[in-house]
Amino acid sequence: MRWFLPKKVDFLDLFDRASANIVQGVKLFRELLEDPTDFPAKVERLKELEHEGDRITHEALAKLNATFITPFDREDIHSLATRLDDILDSADAAAQRLVVYHITQVPRQLKSLADLLVTSAEEVHKAVVVLHDSKKHKEAMVACVEINRLENEADVLHREALGDLFANTPNAIDVLKLKDLYAFLEDATDRCEDVANTIETIILKSS
Numbered sequence: 001m002r003w004f005l006p007k008k009v010d011f012l013d014l015f016d017r018a019s020a021n022i023v024q025g026v027k028l029f030r031e032l033l034e035d036p037t038d039f040p041a042k043v044e045r046l047k048e049l050e051h052e053g054d055r056i057t058h059e060a061l062a063k064l065n066a067t068f069i070t071p072f073d074r075e076d077i078h079s080l081a082t083r084l085d086d087i088l089d090s091a092d093a094a095a096q097r098l099v100v101y102h103i104t105q106v107p108r109q110l111k112s113l114a115d116l117l118v119t120s121a122e123e124v125h126k127a128v129v130v131l132h133d134s135k136k137h138k139e140a141m142v143a144c145v146e147i148n149r150l151e152n153e154a155d156v157l158h159r160e161a162l163g164d165l166f167a168n169t170p171n172a173i174d175v176l177k178l179k180d181l182y183a184f185l186e187d188a189t190d191r192c193e194d195v196a197n198t199i200e201t202i203i204l205k206s207s
Contacts, residue, residue: 011060011064012128012131014056015080015131018081018084019121019124019125020125021052021053021056022084022087022121022124023121025049026121027121028042029046029095030111030118032046033111039095040099043096047095049088049092050089050092053088057082057084060077061081061082064078072202073202076201083191083194083195083198086191087192091188097180101177103181107161109161110181110182112157113154113157113182113189116154116189117154119150120147120150120189121192123147124143126140126143127147128140128199131203140199144196144197147192147193150192151192154185155186158186161182
């Protein structure tokens with residue numbers, strides 16, 4: 001299988017850009033949790049990054065529709081492009097809720113879930129960057145295994161956070177707000193795992 005493409009159809013460069021944009025976005029989300037007084041400006045910046053992710057996805061899909069020869073199966077290109085986009089969508093949705101819900105005190109569990117998301121996004125970027133080089137596919141697979149581990153850790157933390165929330169939060173509205181935020185963060189780590197699964201599929205097909 002040919003992994004290097006002419007520059008005019010450089011899908012792998014688009015995936016590199018998309019994954020780097022994701023890392024920037026989820027790091028910004030983690031940063032804004034430390035300063036609830038400055039939510040609006042940072043949330044707006046995150047929305048801009050989410051829009052940039054959308055633009056990269058649309059560019060990748062447009063190239064896919066216009067290109068006959070691709071570096072790997074067309075369905076895998078489509079899957080990777082859309083699943084990368086899903087990660088920042090979930091983080092952006094969580095950020096928007098922070099503003100809408102007027103969150104002024106951020107629970108430690110939410111920060112911990114955001115930490116896991118940042119690490120997962122960094123592993124996604126590692127895997128995507130080396131995808132073009134068959135000699136480095138082992139590095140990509142190691143990153144994918146780590147992403148799966150982090151997703152399992154996020155699942156455990158999510159359950160623990162919900163348990164603590166229902167046991168120790170007397171205000172039902174606060175319970176609903178935080179439950180929603182936890183769900184978006186857990187979903188974002190799930191989307192990282194989806195990307196890892198797609199990358200594993202691509203590598204297995206090329207071996």
